[in-house]
Structure formats: structure tokens, C-alpha cells
Amino acid sequence: MRRLNPSLVAGGVIVGIIVLMALVSFIWTPYDATFVDPSIRLAKPSWEHWFGTDKFGRDVLSQIMVGSRTTLFVGVVAVGVAAVIGVPLGILAAMVRRWPSEFIMRANDLVLAFPALLLAIMFGAVFGASTLTAMIAIGIASVPSFARVIRSGALQVMRTEYVLAARAAGRQPWPIAVRHVLPNVTSLITVQASVSFAIAVLAEAALSFLGFGTPPPTPSWGRMLQESQEFLFSAPRLAIFPGVAIAIAVLGFNLLGDGLRDRFDPKLEDRR
Amino acid sequence: MPDQVPAIQVLDVVRDYPRPRTSLLRPAPVVHAVRGVSLDVKQGERFGIVGESGCGKSTLLRIIAALDQPTSGHVVVEGTDITRLPERRLRFLRENLQLVFQDPMSSLDPRMRVRDIIAEPLVVQGHPASGERVRELLEAVGLSADAGDRYPHQFSGGQRQRISIARALAPRPRILIADEPVSALDVSVRAQVLNLISDLVDELDLTLVFVSHDLSVVKHVCDRVAVMHAGQIVETGYTGDVYAAPQHAYTQRLVSAIPTLQRALSGATTSDLLATKGEPA
Amino acid sequence: MSDVLTVQGLTVTVRDKTLVSEVDLTVGPGERVGLIGESGSGKSLTALSVLGLLPEDVVASGSVRLTGVDHDLIGADERRMSRVRGRELAMVFQEPMTALNPTMRIGDQIAEAMLIHRTRPGRGAARSAALELLERVQLPSDLMRAYPHQLSGGQRQRIVLALALANDPALLICDEPSTALDVTVQALVLDLIVKGVVARSSALLFITHDLAVVATVCERVLVMYGGRVVESGPVGEVFTNPRHRYTQGLLAASDLDTADRRLPTIRGNVPAAGQFPSGCVFRTRCPHATDICAGTPEWTGPVADGFACHHPAEPVSSPRLPAGGAHA
Structure with missing residues (x-):
């Protein structure tokens, strides 16, 4: 029996809780997350409102729960965009000749050198601020890290003797990419996806905080943080709850990434 | 029988590799991996290529298998010049020439079942990859039929090398190229794999090209041997002759550097390994 | 004279698996002993147990005594072992690159090996001793200023050997020292190992899977x-x-x-x-x-x-050619 590694378990549990929270929020939240009740503005945590209410009297717990949907949605779409572009690009760069490969990788570096947030703000300015533009911008900004990791993995696979054997049997390059290279870099894709997920969650929060992300009234952890600014001293809990939620989510995905990396490490696999 | 046509003919093959640039001003340095190699392998022959790491033997092998292109020179396989042929015209080569590699860990795709690994050449070449044929191949290399359902990591090094051999034999090739096939194996398993290769070459009437750094293994397996050093063939001959009376200075050094049980038991020491054959330590 | 190394009842386990059981082994002064085995035979684990370098979850029991060391090496803490390793007990492994510090010049590394154990009075003496060692392993003196990555595999292994011999150890342990090397380079490294231990009257424990190498290098074999x-x-x-x-x-x-x-x-x-x-x-x-x-x-x-066999082969008085299974 393989022993479970602690970061995989911890990461899995945290991510599981967030997913569960998002799912539950579809059928039940303590209150309507967007319901404004001026009579209970800035209420302290109580039995009625566990995390208190914000400046419009909305229930903070309900907002956090609904906000987790945004977080996961952003992560899934951003990572999806990054993987769908980055993985084929990485494999391509590993398989073509030297100069085209150099070109792909230098173009990659160019995107990598461009600050992700700036890209997202530009996108927001051009296409209008929305969750979707934020996600796509974050996704595009994450392409280079995918392409890089997948390329180095694919290069390793291309050097193996089973790829040589496939070539000697007459397999063409693209079938080799699909049949041999892709299956053998899936572990890298998984690891990179969970790490990118964490980055995307953080980036979405930052964008919403700056006003370029999820527009009101859809709850988002980043925007909750932004709205809490003016009460940072009078009601710090309004910043603490979404802040902690973001921190835990990022930690969860990073732990999951680390855990998966350890699990897929062939050196550890031998100790089965 | 067209036995006048050699199985493999290598004509003055040169292979240079550019190394990554080290300076913006000077041109990229060049590695001369193979410099002007010529050799003939007759039909049905067991031909050995021996040399140390970096001597160019692996590069030469890839060129013979059309997995790499020579900078200049030609390779003729069964009468057809394969040099610079496009992949679609190499079908006869892909069917008739197969390889077995050194590393039993890296030569099998860890994500594929053994039966898919063995059937790969058949599928690629459009032959019906029947379960029957796979079972037949597994049996031929001494593995049980249920081995097909498992993954490579469930096998030991020797068994993996058998799988590798089964895959190579799948398209019924006439030429088998083995690149250090036993170097990574335990001694007690090495003998099994050497016997298996020997038997199969006999039964199936194969031409064998056996590449190794170990002259004693080559001597055991092959009729003729070419000794490679620094990208060139320094000596060719019948293995027994080359082993007993090496002509080239490098071959002499190589032969005397090989520790053998018999020499050791008759009193050879480590300084005798350094003495060139013929002259006292 | 008593044995340099005495191993008694060495057993190595990892969780519920026993990897080495009840190994007894002695190496006399100046003796060259070979330990031969295939993968999974436990030969390397035996060596690592002697060196106290087993991985974390691998546990050794039994007794390992080394001449000139007043405690059992099994169960000795890292502080005590580090005083023994590199001094009375030296090692050469298969992969020389991992044994060398990639950021330090060769000369400094060899000199440091002596300064750590204070076997030379000062930096100057250590450096001249290092130069001499380099000469002994037939490397040019200008390699003193080279870094490990600038050397070939064979040169590196010779540096590792020079390091191992720097403090005239009582016992040198070599684990597959020439397996990764070419035949002609192997010949040189093996010869340097034998000359090195003979010159110092050090004992040698030589671990390999290669029967011919053991037969050439060693006097006794397990x-x-x-x-x-x-x-x-x-x-x-x-x-x-x-x-x-x-x-x-x-x-x-x-x-x-x-x-x-x-x-x-x-x-x-x-x-x-x-x-x-x-x-x-x-x-x-x-x-x-x-x-x-x-x-x-x-x-x-x-x-x-x-x-240890229930059905041993017949003893033969005169040397004979091995013919396995001939009696079967």
C-alpha cells in the first residue's frame, strides 16, 4: 500500500470543502447573498449572521459561499484556457526543429514577461470589465508557464527509447504526440493546473479588488475585500473573512499541486 | 536467394552535430559524431559493433535505422538507398528492420499495456493486430499470455527486455538491431536474454547487428565485429581474431582492459588490465 | 592482528520488509574483500549500514565495529559518525558527481577533507598534500583549480578516490566504483584503487555485480x-x-x-x-x-x-571450469 502524503490529503480536503461550499450555495445559503437590508448595516457576527453583515446589510457568510462559485469558475476557465493553448504549444515546441521551437519559446517568454494583471486590466479596458474577460486574460497570462513545463516534459519523453521504437515502427510525429507524449505528461499537466488554479484565484481577487473583475452585484471574494476597504479600522472582520477565504483556497490548491507532484515523482513511485 | 545483396551497406557516413553557440562572434562548434564510416553486413550475419561511450556507435545505429540523417554518405538496406528518403517511402525499412534498446526502463511506454506495446508496430503498419499474434509473440520470448494485460512497471528488467524483443519481432523483420540489450541486466538474467536473441536469430533467419561496449559479449554473440573509436571504425574482422590478436592500438588497449575471470584466476592483477596486449605489465 | 571491520548479525529492514538478514563479515588489515551480488541482493545496503548512511525509514540492527573506533557504528549518532567517515572509513560510490561539491575547486575540496579531520597542520600543508594526491591518481596538477563539471567521469572518479584516500583510512569502501565508466577508464580506476590501498595498507571492501572485476581486484569474496x-x-x-x-x-x-x-x-x-x-x-x-x-x-x-546450502555442489580438489547445472 502506498502511504498517502499529507499535502495531498490536506490540499484535497481544502479544495473539496470549497467545491462543496460552491455546490451547496446553489440550493441553499443562509440568506440571499444580494439581499440588501439597511436596518442591519455592519452587524457584528451573531447567531443570525455568523460572519456579520456588510455596509448594505448583506449577509457575509452567504456572500462568501456564493463567492466561492466565482472563484472556482474563474479558476476552471482560466486554467482551461491556459491548458488548451499551453499544452499543445509545449508539445509542439518539443517536437519541431530547433528554429521554430526557439520562436515559440521566445514568444512565450514575451507573454511571460508581461505582467498578468496589466494584461487583464488592458483586456478589461478594451472588452469591458467582466468575470469572463478577467478569466480569459488570466488564462492567457498562464499559458507560458504551462507551455514551459509541458515542453520540458515532452522533451524528456521524446528522448526515451519507446518513442524511438515507435518511430522505428513507422509512427508519424503527430500520432506519437497523441499516443506517447501526451499520456506521459498528464501528471505534469495536473500539477501545473493546480498551481495555476491558485494563481488564478489570487489574480481574480486582485482584479475584482481593483474593479476590473467581477462587476457588482455578483459576490466575489476579491470585491468583498475591496468594499471592506473603508471599514478596515471600524469593521476589520469585513476584510478578514474574504481575505482568509482567499488565503485558504490558494493554500489548498498549492498543497494539492505539491501533493500531486510528489505522488507522480517516479523516484517515489518505486517505493510502492 | 538474393544473398549477393548485403543486408546493410554503410558508405562513408559522416554525421556532424552543431553544438549550442558559446559565443556570439564565433560560429557554433561542431561535434563530429561519426566521421567516414563504411561497413557491410551480409544477409544472415551476426555483426557486432563495439566501442566506448561517445564513440559514435549509437549515432551510427540511428542512421542505419533511418531515425537520423547522415551529414554525408549513404546507407543501403537490402539494395535500397535509404538516405534522405521521406518517411512515407521508408515503409519497407520500418517493416524489415527493428530495434531493441538498452534501457528496459525507458524502452517501453509506461502508460501502455504490454499487448498494446507489442501490437504497436502492427497497428502502425496497418497489419491486423490480432490477440493471437500478440500471444504468439509473448510465447516466443518466454512470457505467459496474461502478461499482455499488465503494464511495464510490473515486470523485472529481464522481462521488460523480452517485451522489447517481442515488439521488435512483431512485424516479422529480417534485420534486428540490438543496442546494448543486456548492459542493464543482472548477470543471471543476461544469459537468458542472450540465449533468447541467439535462438530467435537462428529460428527466424535474422540478420543481427549487435552493439555493445563489452567486447566479450560481442565475441560471444557475433561472427564479425567492427571496433569504433572517436567516430571511426579502427578495426573490422572475425570476432575471434580481433579478440585474440587485435591489430589496432586502440583495440589492443580495449581487449587488455577487459577483466575476465579466467585471466584473474590465472593471476592477472589490475595493472595487467592497463598493459597493452603483447607487452608485459 | 585483529580485523579492521567486523560486522555481526547485520539485519536491515524497511517497514515490514527485511532487505538484509544476518550478515556476518570481516575484513582484515590490508585485506581486499569483494562483496558480490545482483540487484536486490542487499550488497549496497550492507555498505551503507557500515557507513551509517541508510535512508531515513530504513533501519539496521546488529553490530558493526571498526578498528580504532571505540563505539558500535550501528546506532551511532551523526556527530560521532561524521568523525569516523572520511577519517578511518572512506568511500567511493558509483556516481562521482554527487560526491563532489560543484561550487568548490578540486584542490580546495581535497585540502578541506584533510583539514576537517586535522590530519595536516595547516592550509599550506594540506594543499601540498592535495597536490601529491592528485599526482598519485595520475591527474595533472593544474586540475587543482578546476571545478568538478569541467572533468570527465573517469577524472571525477579519480578525484573522489583521492579524497577518499586523503586521510589514509583504515578501510575504504567502494560501491560499484567503475560500473558507470568505460572499460579502458575502468581499468585505470581499478588499478588506482588497488595501488592506493596497498600503499596505505588500508583494507578494501569492494562492492560490485561484476565477477571478473572482483576476481581481479580482491583476495576474498562474499x-x-x-x-x-x-x-x-x-x-x-x-x-x-x-x-x-x-x-x-x-x-x-x-x-x-x-x-x-x-x-x-x-x-x-x-x-x-x-x-x-x-x-x-x-x-x-x-x-x-x-x-x-x-x-x-x-x-x-x-x-x-x-x-549456506542444503544441497551444495561437490567439492573439487583441483580447480575446474564452472559448469552450472551439469550435475542436475
């Missing part, structure tokens, strides 16, 4: 299989007159010189570490195995010259 020592004795005797059926089979299977095209083989595969059978570890592959082999065979003869 054959390991499945975590146990199955046979031991002088090289000339074990390799010409093997008593254990495994040794016999191994010799026959590796005899590329006299056999015809078909080699005698040992059937089956080497089991994975920790999955060898109980009783005689070789019984699942042995052509002579019977029911009594389910019991662990007793050791026959003295520790330094004996075997």
Missing part, C-alpha cells in the same frame, strides 16, 4: 543473494570451486569465454527486494531445491570460508 551471504571464501576457491548452487549458476551464466552460443542459465528472475522466499533465498530458482530448502540452511565452515 556472494550475496536475497539479502543473505550465501557463500564466502578466497577468490580462487569460490570462483573455481563454488559450493552454493547460486554461485555455481552465476559463474556458469557469466562464462562468455568457454561456453558455446547457448549459455547455461539460472531460471526465473531476480525477485524484487524484500520478496525473496523464506528458508533458502535461492530455492525458487534452484534446480536442486527440495522440501528441506524451506528451512534456512545452516552456515557450513568458518565465517570467512563457507557457504
Whole structure:
């Protein structure tokens, strides 16, 4: 029996809780997350409102729960965009000749050198601020890290003797990419996806905080943080709850990434 | 029988590799991996290529298998010049020439079942990859039929090398190229794999090209041997002759550097390994 | 004179698996002893136990005594072991790159090895000693200023050897020191190892899978299989007159010189570490195995010259060519 590694378990549990929270929020939240009740503005945590209410009297717990949907949605779409572009690009760069490969990788570096947030703000300015533009911008900004990791993995696979054997049997390059290279870099894709997920969650929060992300009234952890600014001293809990939620989510995905990396490490696999 | 046509003919093959640039001003340095190699392998022959790491033997092998292109020179396989042929015209080569590699860990795709690994050449070449044929191949290399359902990591090094051999034999090739096939194996398993290769070459009437750094293994397996050093063939001959009376200075050094049980038991020491054959330590 | 190294009842376990069991082994002063075995035989773990370098979850028990060290090496803490390693006890592993610090010049590394254990009075003396060592392993003196990555594999292994010999250790342990090297380079490294230990009257424990190398380098040999020592004795005797059926089979299977095209083989595969059978570890592959082999065979003869087999091969008075399974 393989022993479970602690970061995989911890990461899995945290991510599981967030997913569960998002799912539950579809059928039940303590209150309507967007319901404004001026009579209970800035209420302290109580039995009625566990995390208190914000400046419009909305229930903070309900907002956090609904906000987790945004977080996961952003992560899934951003990572999806990054993987769908980055993985084929990485494999391509590993398989073509030297100069085209150099070109792909230098173009990659160019995107990598461009600050992700700036890209997202530009996108927001051009296409209008929305969750979707934020996600796509974050996704595009994450392409280079995918392409890089997948390329180095694919290069390793291309050097193996089973790829040589496939070539000697007459397999063409693209079938080799699909049949041999892709299956053998899936572990890298998984690891990179969970790490990118964490980055995307953080980036979405930052964008919403700056006003370029999820527009009101859809709850988002980043925007909750932004709205809490003016009460940072009078009601710090309004910043603490979404802040902690973001921190835990990022930690969860990073732990999951680390855990998966350890699990897929062939050196550890031998100790089965 | 067209036995006048050699199985493999290598004509003055040169292979240079550019190394990554080290300076913006000077041109990229060049590695001369193979410099002007010529050799003939007759039909049905067991031909050995021996040399140390970096001597160019692996590069030469890839060129013979059309997995790499020579900078200049030609390779003729069964009468057809394969040099610079496009992949679609190499079908006869892909069917008739197969390889077995050194590393039993890296030569099998860890994500594929053994039966898919063995059937790969058949599928690629459009032959019906029947379960029957796979079972037949597994049996031929001494593995049980249920081995097909498992993954490579469930096998030991020797068994993996058998799988590798089964895959190579799948398209019924006439030429088998083995690149250090036993170097990574335990001694007690090495003998099994050497016997298996020997038997199969006999039964199936194969031409064998056996590449190794170990002259004693080559001597055991092959009729003729070419000794490679620094990208060139320094000596060719019948293995027994080359082993007993090496002509080239490098071959002499190589032969005397090989520790053998018999020499050791008759009193050879480590300084005798350094003495060139013929002259006292 | 007493033995340099005395290992008694060495057992190495990882969780529920036993990887090495009840290994007894001695190396006399100036003696060159070979430890031979295939993968999973436990030969490297035996060496690592002596060095106190086992991985975290691997546990050794038994006793390992080294001359000039007043405590048992098994269970000694890192602080005490680090005083022994590199001083009385030196090692050369298969991969030389990992044994060298990539950011330090060769000369400084060798000098430091001596300064750590204060075997030279000062930096100057250590440096001139380093220069001399470099000469001993037949490397040019300008390599003093080189970094490890600038050297070839064979040169690196010679540097590692120079490091190992720097403090005139009582015992040098080499684990597959020449396996990764080319034949001609191997010849040089083996010769330097033998000359090095002979010049210092150091004892040598030489671990390898290569029978011919052991026969050339060592005077006495222990054959390991499945975590146990199955046979031991002088090289000339074990390799010409093997008593254990495994040794016999191994010799026959590796005899590329006299056999015809078909080699005698040992059937089956080497089991994975920790999955060898109980009783005689070789019984699942042995052509002579019977029911009594389910019991662990007793050791026959003295520790330094004996075997553990229920059905040993006939002793032959004159050296004979090994022919495995001929009596079967």
C-alpha cells in the first residue's frame, strides 16, 4: 500500500470543502447573498449572521459561499484556457526543429514577461470589465508557464527509447504526440493546473479588488475585500473573512499541486 | 536467394552535430559524431559493433535505422538507398528492420499495456493486430499470455527486455538491431536474454547487428565485429581474431582492459588490465 | 592482528520488509574483500549500514565495529559518525558527481577533507598534500583549480578516490566504483584503487555485480543473494570451486569465454527486494531445491570460508571450469 502524503490529503480536503461550499450555495445559503437590508448595516457576527453583515446589510457568510462559485469558475476557465493553448504549444515546441521551437519559446517568454494583471486590466479596458474577460486574460497570462513545463516534459519523453521504437515502427510525429507524449505528461499537466488554479484565484481577487473583475452585484471574494476597504479600522472582520477565504483556497490548491507532484515523482513511485 | 545483396551497406557516413553557440562572434562548434564510416553486413550475419561511450556507435545505429540523417554518405538496406528518403517511402525499412534498446526502463511506454506495446508496430503498419499474434509473440520470448494485460512497471528488467524483443519481432523483420540489450541486466538474467536473441536469430533467419561496449559479449554473440573509436571504425574482422590478436592500438588497449575471470584466476592483477596486449605489465 | 571491520548479525529492514538478514563479515588489515551480488541482493545496503548512511525509514540492527573506533557504528549518532567517515572509513560510490561539491575547486575540496579531520597542520600543508594526491591518481596538477563539471567521469572518479584516500583510512569502501565508466577508464580506476590501498595498507571492501572485476581486484569474496551471504571464501576457491548452487549458476551464466552460443542459465528472475522466499533465498530458482530448502540452511565452515546450502555442489580438489547445472 502506498502511504498517502499529507499535502495531498490536506490540499484535497481544502479544495473539496470549497467545491462543496460552491455546490451547496446553489440550493441553499443562509440568506440571499444580494439581499440588501439597511436596518442591519455592519452587524457584528451573531447567531443570525455568523460572519456579520456588510455596509448594505448583506449577509457575509452567504456572500462568501456564493463567492466561492466565482472563484472556482474563474479558476476552471482560466486554467482551461491556459491548458488548451499551453499544452499543445509545449508539445509542439518539443517536437519541431530547433528554429521554430526557439520562436515559440521566445514568444512565450514575451507573454511571460508581461505582467498578468496589466494584461487583464488592458483586456478589461478594451472588452469591458467582466468575470469572463478577467478569466480569459488570466488564462492567457498562464499559458507560458504551462507551455514551459509541458515542453520540458515532452522533451524528456521524446528522448526515451519507446518513442524511438515507435518511430522505428513507422509512427508519424503527430500520432506519437497523441499516443506517447501526451499520456506521459498528464501528471505534469495536473500539477501545473493546480498551481495555476491558485494563481488564478489570487489574480481574480486582485482584479475584482481593483474593479476590473467581477462587476457588482455578483459576490466575489476579491470585491468583498475591496468594499471592506473603508471599514478596515471600524469593521476589520469585513476584510478578514474574504481575505482568509482567499488565503485558504490558494493554500489548498498549492498543497494539492505539491501533493500531486510528489505522488507522480517516479523516484517515489518505486517505493510502492 | 538474393544473398549477393548485403543486408546493410554503410558508405562513408559522416554525421556532424552543431553544438549550442558559446559565443556570439564565433560560429557554433561542431561535434563530429561519426566521421567516414563504411561497413557491410551480409544477409544472415551476426555483426557486432563495439566501442566506448561517445564513440559514435549509437549515432551510427540511428542512421542505419533511418531515425537520423547522415551529414554525408549513404546507407543501403537490402539494395535500397535509404538516405534522405521521406518517411512515407521508408515503409519497407520500418517493416524489415527493428530495434531493441538498452534501457528496459525507458524502452517501453509506461502508460501502455504490454499487448498494446507489442501490437504497436502492427497497428502502425496497418497489419491486423490480432490477440493471437500478440500471444504468439509473448510465447516466443518466454512470457505467459496474461502478461499482455499488465503494464511495464510490473515486470523485472529481464522481462521488460523480452517485451522489447517481442515488439521488435512483431512485424516479422529480417534485420534486428540490438543496442546494448543486456548492459542493464543482472548477470543471471543476461544469459537468458542472450540465449533468447541467439535462438530467435537462428529460428527466424535474422540478420543481427549487435552493439555493445563489452567486447566479450560481442565475441560471444557475433561472427564479425567492427571496433569504433572517436567516430571511426579502427578495426573490422572475425570476432575471434580481433579478440585474440587485435591489430589496432586502440583495440589492443580495449581487449587488455577487459577483466575476465579466467585471466584473474590465472593471476592477472589490475595493472595487467592497463598493459597493452603483447607487452608485459 | 585483529580485523579492521567486523560486522555481526547485520539485519536491515524497511517497514515490514527485511532487505538484509544476518550478515556476518570481516575484513582484515590490508585485506581486499569483494562483496558480490545482483540487484536486490542487499550488497549496497550492507555498505551503507557500515557507513551509517541508510535512508531515513530504513533501519539496521546488529553490530558493526571498526578498528580504532571505540563505539558500535550501528546506532551511532551523526556527530560521532561524521568523525569516523572520511577519517578511518572512506568511500567511493558509483556516481562521482554527487560526491563532489560543484561550487568548490578540486584542490580546495581535497585540502578541506584533510583539514576537517586535522590530519595536516595547516592550509599550506594540506594543499601540498592535495597536490601529491592528485599526482598519485595520475591527474595533472593544474586540475587543482578546476571545478568538478569541467572533468570527465573517469577524472571525477579519480578525484573522489583521492579524497577518499586523503586521510589514509583504515578501510575504504567502494560501491560499484567503475560500473558507470568505460572499460579502458575502468581499468585505470581499478588499478588506482588497488595501488592506493596497498600503499596505505588500508583494507578494501569492494562492492560490485561484476565477477571478473572482483576476481581481479580482491583476495576474498562474499556472494550475496536475497539479502543473505550465501557463500564466502578466497577468490580462487569460490570462483573455481563454488559450493552454493547460486554461485555455481552465476559463474556458469557469466562464462562468455568457454561456453558455446547457448549459455547455461539460472531460471526465473531476480525477485524484487524484500520478496525473496523464506528458508533458502535461492530455492525458487534452484534446480536442486527440495522440501528441506524451506528451512534456512545452516552456515557450513568458518565465517570467512563457507557457504549456506542444503544441497551444495561437490567439492573439487583441483580447480575446474564452472559448469552450472551439469550435475542436475
